[in-house]
Amino acid sequence: xxNLRIEHLHKRYGATAVLNDVNLKIEDGEFVVLVGPSxxxxxxxxxxxxxxxxxxGGDIHIADKLVNTLAPADRGIAMVFQSYALYPHMNVRKNxxxxxxxxxxxxxxxxxxxxxxxxxxxxxxxxxRYPRDLSGGQRQRVxxxxxxxxxxxxxxxxxxxxxxxAALRVSTRVEIANLHRMLxxxxxxxxxxxxxxxxxxDRIVVxxxxxxxxxxxxxxxxxxxxxxxxxxxxxxxxMNFFEAKVAGVEGACARVxxxxxxxxxxxxxxxxxxxxxxxxxxxxHLARREDGSFTVEGVVELVxxxxxxxxxxxxxxxxxxxxxxxxxxxxxxxxxxxxxxxxNRDVHVFDSSGLRVSSPTNT
Amino acid sequence: xxxxxxxITAQMPRAKLxxxxxFFLGPAVAIYTLFSxxxxxxxxxxxxxxxxxSGARSFVGLANFKTLLGDALWSKPFWNALGNNLxxxxxxxxxxxxxxxxxxxxxxxxxxxxxxxxxxxMFLPTMLSVVIVGFSWNLILSPLWGVAAxxxxxxxxxxxxxxWLGLESxxxxxxxxxxxxxxxxxxxxLIYAALLNIPDELIDAARVDGLGQFRIFFHIKLPLVLPxxxxxxxxxxxxxxxxxxxxxxxxxxxxxxxxxxxxxxTFFYRTFFGNQLQLGNPTMGSAVxxxxxxxxxxxxxxxxFFVQRRIRRYAF
Ligand SMILES: Nc1ncnc2c1ncn2[C@@H]1O[C@H](COP(=O)(O)OP(=O)(O)OP(=O)(O)O)[C@@H](O)[C@H]1O
Ligand SMILES: [Mg+2]
Numbered sequence: 001x002x003n004l005r006i007e008h009l010h011k012r013y014g015a016t017a018v019l020n021d022v023n024l025k026i027e028d029g030e031f032v033v034l035v036g037p038s039x040x041x042x043x044x045x046x047x048x049x050x051x052x053x054x055x056x057g058g059d060i061h062i063a064d065k066l067v068n069t070l071a072p073a074d075r076g077i078a079m080v081f082q083s084y085a086l087y088p089h090m091n092v093r094k095n096x097x098x099x100x101x102x103x104x105x106x107x108x109x110x111x112x113x114x115x116x117x118x119x120x121x122x123x124x125x126x127x128x129r130y131p132r133d134l135s136g137g138q139r140q141r142v143x144x145x146x147x148x149x150x151x152x153x154x155x156x157x158x159x160x161x162x163x164x165x166a167a168l169r170v171s172t173r174v175e176i177a178n179l180h181r182m183l184x185x186x187x188x189x190x191x192x193x194x195x196x197x198x199x200x201x202d203r204i205v206v207x208x209x210x211x212x213x214x215x216x217x218x219x220x221x222x223x224x225x226x227x228x229x230x231x232x233x234x235x236x237x238x239m240n241f242f243e244a245k246v247a248g249v250e251g252a253c254a255r256v257x258x259x260x261x262x263x264x265x266x267x268x269x270x271x272x273x274x275x276x277x278x279x280x281x282x283x284x285h286l287a288r289r290e291d292g293s294f295t296v297e298g299v300v301e302l303v304x305x306x307x308x309x310x311x312x313x314x315x316x317x318x319x320x321x322x323x324x325x326x327x328x329x330x331x332x333x334x335x336x337x338x339x340x341x342x343x344n345r346d347v348h349v350f351d352s353s354g355l356r357v358s359s360p361t362n363t
Numbered sequence: 364x365x366x367x368x369x370x371i372t373a374q375m376p377r378a379k380l381x382x383x384x385x386f387f388l389g390p391a392v393a394i395y396t397l398f399s400x401x402x403x404x405x406x407x408x409x410x411x412x413x414x415x416x417s418g419a420r421s422f423v424g425l426a427n428f429k430t431l432l433g434d435a436l437w438s439k440p441f442w443n444a445l446g447n448n449l450x451x452x453x454x455x456x457x458x459x460x461x462x463x464x465x466x467x468x469x470x471x472x473x474x475x476x477x478x479x480x481x482x483x484x485m486f487l488p489t490m491l492s493v494v495i496v497g498f499s500w501n502l503i504l505s506p507l508w509g510v511a512a513x514x515x516x517x518x519x520x521x522x523x524x525x526x527w528l529g530l531e532s533x534x535x536x537x538x539x540x541x542x543x544x545x546x547x548x549x550x551x552x553l554i555y556a557a558l559l560n561i562p563d564e565l566i567d568a569a570r571v572d573g574l575g576q577f578r579i580f581f582h583i584k585l586p587l588v589l590p591x592x593x594x595x596x597x598x599x600x601x602x603x604x605x606x607x608x609x610x611x612x613x614x615x616x617x618x619x620x621x622x623x624x625x626x627x628x629t630f631f632y633r634t635f636f637g638n639q640l641q642l643g644n645p646t647m648g649s650a651v652x653x654x655x656x657x658x659x660x661x662x663x664x665x666x667x668f669f670v671q672r673r674i675r676r677y678a679f
Contacts, residue, residue, distance in 0.1 A: 052567050073573030085568035088677040089586045098582075099572025132678070146568075 002063030002076065002153035002186060003028045004049070009058035011044055011210075018044050020210040022058070026203075031180050031187045033197040035233070036207035042190045045207070046156050049188060050079050063153050073103060078147035079156040082163065084139045086131040086146070093127040096146045103150075113149040120182070121145050121175075137168045144179070157189040161196065169193075176200065194236055198222070206230050223345075228354040231280045237311065239348070240286075240322040242296070244277040256349065256360070260316035264293040264360045266349055271357070278350045283311065285346035286324035288338065293360050295341040296322065300332045314338060403656070410649035420646070427650035441651070443622055444630035445658075447535055451626055452603040454539035455546075460595055462543070463550025468580050470551070471558040473566075482555070486548035493545070497612035500541045504528050528613065531623040538624050542609050546602075550595040557591035558584055562679050590676050597666055604659050607632060627655050 004026040011019035019041045026032050034042045047053040049060060051072035060067050067075045086095050096117065097110045105113075118124045121141045131139055140160060147155055160176075161169045177200055180187055191197055197204050198218045206213045206221065206229070213233075214226040225231035231239050244258035254271040256279065257263035271277075281294060298314035301321065310331040312324045324340050332338055349357045372380055410427055412420045431437045469475070470482055488496065503509050506526040515524045527537040561584060569579045607628030610618055616638045618625035633641055635648025 047567075050567075050571060052570060071573075072571045077571070079568070079571050081564045081568060083562060083564050085562065085564040087565070087568075087583060088679070089675075099569075099574075102573045102578065146572075150572075 003061075004154055004186060004188070005059075005061040005064075006045075006049070007059045007061075009045070009048065009060065010056045011041070011048060011053070012056045018210050019048070022210075022212055024205060024212065024215065026186060026188065029184045029186055031189065031200055031202045032205060033201035033203075034188065034190045034205045034207060035192070035194070035197045036213075037233070038192070040207045041210045042207055043158055046079075046158050046188060046190055049075075049154070050077050050156050051075050052079075073099070076153035077156055078150040078152035078154075079158070080140075080143050080147050080160045082159040084131075084143040084163075086139060086142055088131050091128055091130050092123060092134075092142050092145075095131070095142060096149050099146070100149060110149075113151070114145075117145040117148040120148070120179070136164055137172060140164060140172060141175075144176075148179075148183070153186065155185055155187045155189075157187065159190055159192060162192065169196075173199065194234065204234075206233060208233075224356070225280075225348065226356055228278060228280070228350045231348055231350070231356075235282055237283050237323050237325075239280045239282050242279040242281075242320075242322070244279045244349075246271050246273055246275040246277065249273055259318035260298070260320065261294060261296040264347075266358065266360050268349075268357050271351070276352045277357070278354075280348040280350065281342045281346060283323040284309075284325040285342045286322075286340040287326070287342075288330075289341045293344050294347045295339055297337070297339045298322070300334050300336045300338055303331055303334060305331060312338070314340070406649045406652050407656075409646055410653045412646050414644075414646055427647055428654070431647065431650050431654065437647075440622065440625065440630055441654075444625045444627045447624065448604055448606075448626040450535055451539050451542075451606065452600060454536060455543060455599050455603055456596065458540065459543040459547050460550050460592070460599065463547050463595070464554055464585070464592065466547070466551045467554035467558055468584065470555050471584070472576060482552075485551060488545045489548040491545065493608040494612045496541065496545050497609050500544075501528065501613050504537070529620060531620050534614070534620060535624045538610060538613060541613075542606070545609075549598070550592075553595055554588055554591050557588040560679065561587055565679070587677055590674050593666075593670055593674055597663065600662050600666070601659055604655060604662070627651070627658075631655065 004024075006022055006024040009019055009022040010017070022045060024032075034045065036042055044053065048055055049062075051067065051070060055068065062075055062077070072079075087098065090098060093114060096114050100110045100113070114127070118127060121144060123138075123141055123145055126134065126138060126142070131142070134142065140163075143160070157176075161172055164172060173196055176189075180200075189196075189200060201218050203215060204218055204221055205215050208229050214221060214230045216224075216226075221230060221234045225234060225239075228241075232241070242258055242261055244256050244261075246254045247257035247263060248255040249271065252267055254266045254268045254275075255263055256266050256277060258277075258279065261279070279294070281296075286296070296314075296316060298316040300312050301315050302313040304311040304313075309325050309327045312326055312332050313321050314324060315321055324338075326332060344360045347359050349359065351357050372383075375383070411422060411424055413423045413427065414420045431441055466485060470478060475481075504511050504527055506512060506524075506529075512521070512524045515521050525533065527533040565583065566579060569583050574582065604627060606626060610624050610626060610629050611632065614624050614629075616629055616633050618629040631648060631651045632638075634651050635643060635645055637643030
């Protein structure tokens with residue numbers, strides 16, 4: 001178990017910069033999830049932590065030790081790959097002990113660790129089998145077992161569940177959470193799946209184009225996204241965005257106005273008359289209600305019923321669509337004119353550079 | 364739902380099905396029959412005849428084979444050629460294939476520069492005509508005007524030089540090594556292609572497990588390309604027991620010195636077509652060809668029963 005510190009990490013392939021000045025501090029025992037769109041450099045970052053790829057600049061410390069020049073095996077990490085990467089010509093037991101042989105772990109100790117990991121991951125029955133005779137979920141557990149027996153300071157997972165079907169993904173997710181609770185080790189976990197990120201993470205790191213956009217606890221990212229990118233990335237369906245302008249400034253209050261919604265006041269001292277803004281509201285925060293300073297109107301165009309809730313696609317006066325999640329049995333019908341409102345704290349305002357300004361106050 | 368092929372064919376009128384089969388399989392069967400099966404059968408048939416000096420042929424059953432294996436005049440050169448052929452094969456197995464594997468391993472190292480250049484250069488001799496290769500090496504190794512003696516002297520190893528191609532003791536091995544030099548590109552390419560098939564993540568996993576490139580090669584890559592290596596061995600076996608051209612172009616049909624480089628191919632050639640004072644004997648030649656066929660068949664059967672069944676292919 002150990003902390004992990006990444007300082008000014010850069011990675012370039014020729015002229016293309018893949019990672020740009022990445023700084024990240026991960027505490028001992030923390031479960032950190034890296035998310036971001038495809039190609040943003042998550043795998044690259046993970047592989048650099050593992051030592052599989054070299055850095056173009058910057059430092060990586062594991063357990064307060066500089067590991068820049070250490071080989072992967074000497075960094076105290078273990079990695080679980082997306083394709084599992086089990087050795088096809090070795091049975092499960094051999095797959096798990098193979099690496100230990102080369103790091104000088106005595107046979108008795110190897111045996112103890114394998115037995116322990118097999119018990120933890122319910123692999124006892126499978127120790128003699130070859131990877132080809134295992135199901136996807138079992139292979140995944142073996143891959144995790146191979147990581148556990150290394151007794152690493154830091155576990156690295158690269159999209160470990162993406163090859164599993166939906167049901168198995170849920171159960172394996174729970175297992176990984178349990179594992180973290182039992183082992184209390186530091187974990188860096190890459191995923192595409194928002195639910196995985198929200199449920200597993202102590203903290204989520206949102207990356208975009210080789211940079212870290214925001215680091216925070218799952219609910220902080222959800223309720224207080226630092227910028228437009230994070231706001232649009234976290235949450236499904238994605239946040240609705242409305243173009244807006246500062247229509248007037250009175251003392252410490254700016255009047256925000258835009259096509260399709262009623263204007264409201266914002267406590268913001270730095271804004272000037274005429275500044276362009278973006279207002280963001282999550283579909284699940286829009287409801288038919290009277291309070292709330294933010295109200296949009298439009299004509300329902302399409303309704304998707306999911307059972308516990310429905311998604312209404314609403315066309316505003318300025319011909320743009322937005323989505324509202326409507327709970328309960330009172331689903332709107334297409335063609336109906338609706339007015340939907342959100343509570344102040346659920347309205348996010350971003351300035352022209354994409355940074356969060358604040359939420360409106362009650363007027 | 365797309366219908367399965369067997370369903371479709373089952374519902375077809377028989378005549379139409381036959382026509383379809385003929386259309387798809389006919390050309391291949393015809394060509395294979397004409398150029399492979401017919402010559403093979405004809406050769407085997409010819410090996411059971413003998414011809415008198417007038418040219419008339421008469422059926423003699425297996426008498427030719429009895430002569431070939433029993434009459435010292437025939438059996439001595441036959442066993443000599445077979446023994447030489449085994450040595451020829453052994454040199455290929457012990458040198459060509461390990462070197463090919465090693466080169467493929469080096470080519471597949473991550474971060475190797477000029478990879479395409481090395482690959483092409485090492486494959487180049489394979490594309491040369493055997494006649495050119497034989498002639499060039501004959502010149503290179505010639506004690507009179509060859510560069511080998513001078514080159515060895517230049518690095519202080521002049522005393523090691525010998526007219527290798529001319530000595531009974533070394534001619535066969537020298538020729539085998541020339542053949543190895545020419546054809547090492549083939550196992551290299553086949554195994555290199557197999558190595559490329561191994562997923563990168565598997566190699567990464569081994570690196571995380573603490574293996575260096577050398578151990579990764581021996582513990583991970585090599586076991587995974589065993590099927591290809593065994594395929595290469597079979598190809599080597601068949602090619603070696605059918606070999607003829609290199610010996611013929613360097614040493615002529617007499618495969619000197621004193622038949623030291625005589626292999627089954629050259630032995631067959633002399634028997635069938637004749638050479639200098641020896642008259643061509645097509646019926647005995649056919650017997651030799653038939654024996655060669657059965658030797659290769661036996662080798663393949665042994666391989667299929669003892670090796671192929673134990674080898675496992677891995678899907679990644
Ligand atoms: N060897 C390489 N040479 C050049 N560019 C590379 C190389 N490896 C990766 N890249 C680039 O680096 C960027 C980041 O790749 P990376 O695999 O880290 O993305 P990712 O965030 O893991 O994406 P995904 O979610 O699809 O797995 C990509 O744009 C990719 O094209
Ligand atoms: Mg990736």
